[in-house]
Amino acid sequence: MAPQRSVKQEVKPTPTPTPALFDGNTKPARVVYWHRTDLRLTDSPALSTALSIPHIEAFWPIWCFDPEYVYKHRVGLNRWSFLLESMKVISEEYGKLNSKQRLWVFRGRPELVLKKVWKEWGITHLVYEKDSNAYSRIRDQRIRDLASECGVQIIEVHGRHLYDPAEVGKLNSNKPTMTLHQWQSITNKMGPVGRPNQPPERIPDPGDGHLGTEGDEDWGRYEGEDLNAHIRTEVDTCFEHLTGPLVDPFSVPTMSQLGFLPSTTTIRGGTVEAHRRLSLFLSNPTAVATFSKPRSEPTSLEPSTTLLSPYIKFGCVGVREIWWGCKEVIDTWRKKGGKGETKEPENMFGQLQFRDMYACAEACTPHFERIRGNSVCRFIDWSLQNQYDPKSGQEISPRPRSDNEEAEERFEAWREGRTGFPWIDACMRQLKVEGWIHHLARHSVACFLTRGQCYISWERGMEVFDEWLIDWDPASNPGNWMWLSCSAFFSQYFRVYGLVSWPQKTDKTGALVRKYCPELKDYPDKYIYAPHLAPIGVQQKANCIIGEDYPLPMLDEQACKNLCIARIKNAYSLALHGDAPEVLDGSAEEKLRVMHEETGADREKSGAERGEEEREKRRKRSGNESLDGFFKKQKV
DNA sequence: AAGAGGTTGGAGCG
DNA sequence: CGCTCCAACCTCTT
The missing domain is CATH 1.20.5 (Single alpha-helices involved in coiled-coils or other helix-helix interfaces)
Incomplete structure (x- = not known):
């Protein structure tokens, strides 16, 4: 086997732009680089491509805030603050390379902003990192159409994943990759993962700044139309104009300008912090070489994993940096006699591969984020599934309250961290406060909500993660919810995480519970995960009466588990997926109702x-x- | 048709 | 900590 070459020796931009792309282009280029998924300067194939365009006369790295997107996601404060911090940091990084440079921030729908900018700045090229999820595909098609109308050349460069999910999908006959082995066998034919390219040493100047907006009251208007009128509210001051306050029109908005309350997370954003965390991980070669995700501890107060996921989500660090960083460290460790390294899928490479697998599955599956119409999602008659208008096919909005009061109440309690199971409650409270919980903690709460005990649709749980997780990803999040609910990717529904036994395996003292459920902090270890079993004397001594100061368990763990398994067994025997006619017309649900009655799976025993x-x-x-x-x- | 493998279960045993 | 069994899922290989 050929020895691995050093990362530093091979620093060619990947992919290298084909010369044909720029042939005959001797006209001075005026380039907009549109940051969407890559808030970094390192390991960005798209940025390297943009900077390799010949004869760049003017260069603007920009960000567009789509007001509609902001208004649809007026929750999840931690994710917004992480984004804003990451934008500030990359703006500073640009400033270090060229004092005239920064991240130029716009506040309006991308197609409107870009059209205006192309026209007034005389733009010749728009470059961005390719993004293949459903939302981005629709947005980017509009941008491509608009660019061809306006005579602007669009350059999309893949770089967000190890391999372009769309390319992997093509090689899989446009079918979603449903197992890691499948994904691996396809990408094995695609050559090795690209090397991270070198960060730019210089950034060209922006144009002459004729877009100055001082005193221009019409800046938020385009051809006389107030572009943000339909979306503006009393709460925010962000979208009054296409740019920010007059003193610094292109500044990164603050949380309050966006109309948001301050965030609560202690996780700081930005590419500098991302690289600090990566370096910290790589500085312990044995930890890198023997990394095993399934064996990391969800109960740990300090994260037992790298906590790189939020930085990967916002592109503060590139996946090739992580990949080759780990490869190099492990290579050296092995040469020095290191033994017993972990393999895929449990090691770090496997973790990155899973992310790619989900991205490919999402890119090849319409309605990946829901049950109805989703060809890979097994139909199970969960409570609180999304409801659709039979005529329009649109989800009914606002969502009506289900007549299944028990399910509604259980869902609320799960979301708010008051189920009466301290392990679940601590995880859910940490999720809300920090915007991050350990991977296996996510498994635990997701299993509990869906196939484990509550029998509530994974769609509802997914939405809560969407709202609160900083690292939320449009492919991994639904993918993992389908995995945990045994709807796709995984099917051993009889393996259920215990609400007491599971956390006890790695922490008998309940440290995480004591931190996030402080009302229980004085309970003895013996009862920390099941305080309702403590004798009343113990409860009094701990100054927390169960049923008064902390809730009683909202359900019987074992009884509900048995019920769920029996129901899923029935649903599996139907063998229908989300796109089956019987699912769309409701007959599958009715059939299961009868089957549950006949098999005694309709009630707790x-x-x-x-x-x-x-x-x-x-x-x-x-x-x-x-x-x-x-x-x-x-x-x- | 049968068997192996599948990142991440629990309980009981040594 | 590692083993077996529990009651048994799916997919891929042979």
Whole structure:
């Protein structure tokens, strides 16, 4: 096997722009680089391509705030503050390379902003990192159409994933990649992961600034029309103009300008912090070489994983930097005699590969983010599924309250962290406050909400993660929710995370519970994950009465688990996916209702019934054992 | 048709 | 900490 070459020796931009792209172009180029998914200067194939355009006369790195997008996502303060910080940092990074440069921030729908900018700045090229998810595909098609009308050359460069999800999909006959092995066998034919390219040493000047807006009251207007009128509210001051306050029109907006309250997370954004975290991880070669995601501890107060996901989400760090950084460190570690390195999928490479697998699956699957119409999502008759207008096919909005009051109440309690199960409540409260929880904590709360106990649609849980997670990703988030709910990618629905036993495996003391459910902080270790089992004397001593100061468990863990397994078993026997006619016309749901009644999966069993079932199981088991013995004897 | 493999379960045993 | 069993899912390989 050929030895790995050093990252530093091979610093060619990837991919290198084809010379044909720029042939015959001797006209001075005026370039807009549109930042969307890559708030970094390192390992950005698209930015390198933009800077390699010949005869650049003027160069503007820009950001567009789409007001409609902002208004649809007026929640999730932590994610917004992380974004704004990341924008500020990259703006400073530009300033370090060229004091005339910065991130030029606009406040309006991209197609309107870009059209105006192209015209007034005399733009010849628009360059950006390719983004293949459903939302971006629609937006970017509009931009491409507009650019061809306006005679602006568009250059899209893949760089957000290890391999272009659309390319992987093509090689898979436009079918979603549903297992990691499948994804690996395709990408094995596509050559090695690209090397990270060198960050730019210089950035060209912006144009002469004839877009100065001082005193221009019409700046928020285009051809006489007030572009942001339909979206502006009393709350924010962000979208009064296409740019910001007159003193600094292209500045990164503040949280209050966007109409947001301050965030609560302690996770700081930006490409500098991203690289600090990556370097910190790489500085411990043994930890890199033996990294195992499934064996990292969800109960740890300090994150037991790298916490790189928010930075990957906003492109503060490139995936090739992580990939080759780990490869190099492990290579050196092995040469020095390091033994016992972990393999895919549990190691860091596997984690990046899973992200790519989900991106490809999303890119190849219409309605990946919901059940209805989703060809990869197994149909299970969850409570609180999205409801659609039969005529328009649109989701009914505002969402009506379901007549399943129990499910509505359970969902609210889950969301707010008051289920009465301290492990679940601590995770949900940490999620809301920090915008991040450990990967396995996400598994635990997702399993509980869907197939484990509550039997509530993964769509609802996904929305809460969408609202609160800083690192929310349009492919990984629905993908992982389908995984955890046994709707796709994974199917062993009888493997359910215990609400007490699971966290106890890695932390008997309940540190995370004590931090995020402080009302329980004085409970003895023995009862920290199940405080309702503590004798009243213990509850009094801990100064927290269960049922008063902290809720009683909202359901019976074992009974609900058995019920869920029985129901999913029925749903699996139907073998329908989200795009089946029986799902679209509602007959699948009705069929399951009848099946649940017939199999006793329509209600929780009484204690006596459960006892009888247990005895029945035991009888069966001993019967099988004697049969096993019989067959074994026959073989001999 | 049968068997192996699948990132991340729990309980009980040594 | 690693093993087996539990009751049994899907997909891919042979």
